[in-house]
Amino acid sequence: MxxxxxxxxxxxxxxxxxxxxxxxxxxxxxxxxxxxxxxxxxxxxxxxxxxxxxxxxxxxxxxxxxxxxxxxxxxxxxxxxxxxxxxxxxxxxxxxxxxNSLQAFIDEEQGATDHLVREKQMTLLIEKEIAALPVKMREVFELSRKEQLSHKEIAIQLTLSEQTVRKHVQHALKILRAKLGLMAFLFLISH
Structure with missing residues (x-):
């Protein structure tokens, strides 16, 4: 052995x-x-x-x-x-x-998700305040901001003067700024 x-x-x-x-x-x-x-x-x-x-x-x-x-x-x-x-x-x-890259992605997605949630909440708040405007003012404002029509186009469509359209938009912005505060107002005019 x-x-x-x-x-x-x-x-x-x-x-x-x-x-x-x-x-x-x-x-x-x-x-x-x-x-x-x-x-x-x-x-x-x-x-x-x-x-x-x-x-x-x-x-x-x-x-x-x-x-x-x-x-x-x-x-x-x-x-x-x-x-x-x-x-x-x-x-x-x-x-x-x-x-590390997965964590960064999750963090980024979390931030993006938070941003989207806040943006959606802000949009709902703005929509609520726009809906509370007087009927004709709301109609003019929505045509101006959502449809992006010019004052002249709105005046023709609603058979109003351009001056009246301008006044409705100015008053709507003034009311919304007062009710929403500066941050929401800036969000509104940027979108």
């Missing part, structure tokens, strides 16, 4: 390639703590380091026949752990960027 503890790394690698479980166990026992320490230095998370080392040894066993080890098994294992660490860090960075 072989004493695996006395066998060199190169011989263990050859035995591993041929499917020798004892060689695999010896490689594991020889390097697991060193590789774990190396992974922990980078990750600062014991569970993450343990997972990295575990995944390395699983891959080492499942791909044993196709692996070509250099002259130095320990260098191969350290390089393999380092590559896995870089993959995890890269994945974490991508995940973090994704989460």
């Amino acid at each position: 072989l004493n695996y503890e006395t066998i060199s790394d190169n011989e263990l690698a050859e035995l591993l390639r041929s499917g020798d479980r004892g060689a695999f166990t010896e490689i594991y026992n020889r390097y697991k703590w060193l590789l774990h320490s190396h992974a922990y230095k980078w990750m600062q998370d014991r569970e993450e380091a343990k997972d990295i080392v575990h995944e390395l040894f699983v891959a080492l066993w499942t791909k044993r026949e196709s692996l070509s080890f250099p002259d130095n098994l320990s260098a191969y294992l350290y390089t393999a752990v380092r590559n896995r660490i870089f993959n995890v860090i890269s994945h974490q960075k991508v995940a973090s960027q994704y989460l």
Whole structure:
């Protein structure tokens, strides 16, 4: 029976390639703590380091026949752990960027949604106050602001003088400004 503890790394690698479980166990026992320490230095998370080392040894066993080890098994294992660490860090960075962009999108959408809600509330308030205007004044005002007709076009359509149309619009604006306040009034004239 072989004493695996006395066998060199190169011989263990050859035995591993041929499917020798004892060689695999010896490689594991020889390097697991060193590789774990190396992974922990980078990750600062014991569970993450343990997972990295575990995944390395699983891959080492499942791909044993196709692996070509250099002259130095320990260098191969350290390089393999380092590559896995870089993959995890890269994945974490991508995940973090994704989460940050998702949060920014949510924040932006929340802001847009809040803005739309406020705009809708403001529009309803303005519509309520316009509906409270005297009938002829409201009709003139709506043709002016909603239909965007000129004073002359409104005068022709309603058989009024341009002066009367102008007065109705001015009075409507004065009433709405008084009832709605400056912010709502500015919103009204900008839309």
